[in-house]
Amino acid sequence: xxxxxxxxxxxxxxxxxxxxxxxxxxxxxxxxxxxxxxxxxxxxxxxxxxxxxxxxxxxxxxxxxxxxxxxxxxxxxxxxxxxxxxxxxxxxxxxxxxxxxxxxxxxxxxxxxxxxxxxxxxxxxxxxxxxxxxxxxxxxxxxxxxxxxxxxxxxxxxxxxxxxxxxxxxxxxxxxxxxxxxxxxxxxxxxxxxxxxxxxxxxxxxxxxxxxxxxxxxxxxxxxxxxxxxxxxxxxxxxxxxxxxxxxxxxxxxxxxxxxxxxxxxxxxxxxxxxxxxxxxxxxxxx
Numbered sequence: 001x002x003x004x005x006x007x008x009x010x011x012x013x014x015x016x017x018x019x020x021x022x023x024x025x026x027x028x029x030x031x032x033x034x035x036x037x038x039x040x041x042x043x044x045x046x047x048x049x050x051x052x053x054x055x056x057x058x059x060x061x062x063x064x065x066x067x068x069x070x071x072x073x074x075x076x077x078x079x080x081x082x083x084x085x086x087x088x089x090x091x092x093x094x095x096x097x098x099x100x101x102x103x104x105x106x107x108x109x110x111x112x113x114x115x116x117x118x119x120x121x122x123x124x125x126x127x128x129x130x131x132x133x134x135x136x137x138x139x140x141x142x143x144x145x146x147x148x149x150x151x152x153x154x155x156x157x158x159x160x161x162x163x164x165x166x167x168x169x170x171x172x173x174x175x176x177x178x179x180x181x182x183x184x185x186x187x188x189x190x191x192x193x194x195x196x197x198x199x200x201x202x203x204x205x206x207x208x209x210x211x212x213x214x215x216x217x218x219x220x221x222x223x224x225x226x227x228x229x230x231x232x233x234x235x236x237x238x239x240x241x242x243x244x245x246x247x248x249x250x251x252x253x254x255x256x257x258x259x260x261x262x263x264x265x266x267x268x269x270x271x272x273x274x275x276x277x278x279x280x281x282x283x284x285x286x287x
Contacts, residue, residue, distance in 0.1 A: 002157050003185040003286050004150075006035075006213075008169035008177060010200025015220040016190040018253060020168040021045040021262035022275045023282070024127040030164040032125065033153040034132035035146045035180040037118070042168050043132055045262055048125030056133060056145055058117035059097045062090050068109035075101040075110065093138050118145060122152070129156040143175035150180070164286075172200075173207045181208060186286045187215040188244075193228035201232065205241060215241060216285065218278055222246035242285075245278045247271055 007023070009016045017036070024032045024046060034042035043050075062083070064075075069088055076084040079101055083094035090101075092115070102110040117139035123130040131153040133145050153165045167184070170176040181187055187208045191201040201217065208215040217236050222229045229246065236243040250271030256263045264272045 002154060002163055002165060004154075004165045004167060004183075005186050005188065005282065005286055006167045006169050006181050006184045007188045007190060008181065008204060008208075009171050009190045010173070010202075010204040011192075011196055012039075012171040014171075014190045014192045014197065015247070015253070016171075017042055017045070017168050018257070018263060019188070019190055019218070019220070019247075019275065019278070020166060022264045022272075023166050023279055024125070025262040025265050026276065026279045027127070027164060027166060029128075029160075029162045030166050031128050031153050031157040031160065031162045032130045033149050033165055033167040034130065035149055035167050035176065036170045037133045037135050037142050037145050037149070037176065038170060040132050040134055043123055043125075043130060045257070045260060046123075046125040046127060046130055047260060048123045048130060050121050050123045052122035054120045055116045056118040056120050056135075056148070057114045058135075058139060058144055059115060060099075060112040061092050061095045061097055061115040062099075062101050062110050063113045064088060064090055065109045065111070068107050070107055070109075072106060075105055078104055096140075120145070120148060120152070122156070128162065129153075129160065131156060142170075143179040146170075146176050146179040173203050177204070177207065178211070181213050182211055184213050186282070187213045188282055189215055189217045189241075190220055191217060191232060192220055193222055193225035193232065195228070198228060198232055198235070202235070205239065214285070216282070217241050217243050219243070219246040221249040223248045244281045245274050247274045247278070 118135040120133045169180040191197045252267035252269040
């Protein structure tokens with residue numbers, strides 16, 4: 001049975017991608033998925049060669065046939081996204097593909113065409129296959145793309161005989177996160193000892209509980225604010241969430257990022273030691 005471990009955070013910048021990269025380096029038989037499609041950067045750390053590319057069609061956009069349009073002006077007031085100008089020209093960045101203009105056009109001059117909103121890729125890294133993607137500027141449907149990535153990651157795992165998928169989720173609690181954790185085996189929430197870190201931890205924990213996914217918490221840079229870390233520990237105890245090995249602040253993390261490597265690959269310092277212990281704890285939890 002293939003297990004799926006998802007690393008998420010309530011906010012950006014907590015270090016979840018660094019944790020994911022180290023887990024990928026420590027895992028012996030895993031496939032990796034970068035489900036943070038709005039800001040996919042896991043490949044920058046894992047490296048490797050991209051061997052597969054596919055256009056991602058996330059939806060449709062309106063297109064006006066100038067030969068049939070008589071500029072009657074029916075469509076512009078109907079568009080709630082102000083994507084149609086007074087001269088009946090459509091702004092593709094503003095169009096949400098709702099189909100209202102095409103439905104009400106008296107001349108049948110508007111049609112909905114498939115719109116390429118990103119690219120899905122497979123990269124062979126030193127630590128296994130990586131399923132990742134890139135959305136275009138101002139594009140939507142990231143939840144749909146995340147679902148596609150998870151499907152591909154499972155196909156890669158089945159093909160390689162891998163028993164684990166390690167997924168780097170998006171920050172926050174929106175559609176991409178929901179698409180990432182639904183049906184997952186285990187969620188590791190990476191937070192930081194700050195006011196915003198504590199606030200967003202509670203929100204993302206409620207999301208994981210709503211979808212009944214087992215979860216645990218790890219505090220990154222835990223020693224920079226011991227009082228806040230203590231508050232997080234008290235919250236976890238009250239909420240019944242396991243709090244795993246905290247990661248101390250370590251300049252080697254920045255050095256690893258500059259080198260384009262995971263922390264455990266280029267350091268034997270306190271952060272790398274904590275990450276190895278954290279991986280052991282998570283591995284036991286998902287067995």
